[in-house]
Amino acid sequence: MSTAILDAKKIQAQKLEIKTLIPADPKTVYQLRGKRLAELAQESGLTDYFNLLKLLVNAQERVAAETGLQEENCFGLKPKFNLEQAQPMAQANFEWGNYWQSILLELVSDLLPKLSVTGSSELSEVLKELVGVKPQTLQDYAEAMLLGHFAKVPAKYTLFIWAALSVYWSHWATDLASEIAKSAESHKTLCPVCGSHPIASVIKDQPRAGLRYLHCSLCETQWHQIRAECTSCGEDKGVFLWAESETKSAIRIESCDTCKGYTKMLFTNIKPELEVAVDDLATLLMDQHVVEQGYQATTVNPLLLAHEQ
Known part of the structure; x- marks a missing residue:
């Protein structure tokens, strides 16, 4: 090099x-990410993993596009943000609750039937285990990951938990980033x-x-x-x-x-x-x-x- x-x-x-600042556009981000995963799957040397990621990102795209009652079920009401505070969407700076767990269930529900078609029984079992984890334990896992302590969470769960958190955060970040951009440096x-x-x-x-x-x-x-x-x-x-x-x-x-x-x-x-x-x-x-x-x-x-x- x-x-x-x-x-x-x-x-x-x-x-x-x-x-x-350029605000997030979750649906477009996931759409382009899924397309790129499909393009590189064969040449990456990680074909099976890239195909799994494509399924996950496609599920994220679907949830990000939800509207009406289903959108409210996944994301809840808009949280209250303090725009005078640095990084208003940092996990310690607003009440983010556990709506992300509803998103996690949506992602898993989307993935399971597709994995059964591909014969990924081991991964299907992991996802079934994940949705059976107690809500408070899931919340503890999420808090640890948001603080960067990924080792505190079972490795087999981290990809899916972060995917759900990202859908939730990017949903509310879109408008918030536009406001922050007015005074951001x-x-x-x-x-x-x-x-x-x-x-x-x-x-x-x-x-x-x-x-x-x-x-x-x-x-x-x-x-x-x-x-x-x-x-x-x-x-x-x-x-x-x-x-x-x-x-x-x-x-x-x-x-x-x-x-x-x-x-x-x-x-x-x-x-x-x-x-x-x-x-x-x-x-x-x-x-x-x-x-x-x-x-x-x-x-x-x-x-x-x-x-x-």
Whole structure:
């Protein structure tokens, strides 16, 4: 892999009115994510897992599109948010209740008949176990995961619990992010809406090529972050860009020598079909190379919950 040093001052000098936040659009996010999973399933080397993820994401899309009484059953009434508080959708900052458990039941109900067709009996048993877990235990699992303590939750459940939480959070984050955007600033390490870690950086071509947004791993909001600054510690010195070739690679890694962290960068201005969670997962070999150099991921992928924060 080749590396390059980034110059933060040069990038900051390119001033232009920038959207500090791009609100989540859950239905579209899940639709595009499912499409990308289908495209990469055969070539990923993880065909069975990608096919499972596609079924799960399709179920998320269906629930996200609910309207009327079914929408109320899944999401409840709109929670009260304090917009004067930083990260108003952080789990400690509002009453989020247990409606997400209704979403979990919807996801499982969608998945079980499809898994029976594919012959995934072992996974079907896991899902049946999951819906039999006591509500308070599920709530404890959710709180642990929202705090980043994934190891406190049985690994076989984490993917599905996070999927349900994400549908709930992204549903309410849409309008909230629009309000926060009026006063939000760039340079946030964590999501300004819910306080979660990003999945990766997405490089866009509007309103100009090269703008960087971090994509939230929970509520799907995107927030602006200047390039050539570490997305974890904010340092602008010792920031390197890694790529598999010296040509314009569509997927790269940005590392920081100060905190020894790294984040994946997806250049959708070069390759528009890239999807932040799917293509991050599909390029884990790049991560392996950087980890061997002593760096650690500062991001969380909802399709592979392997990080303890």
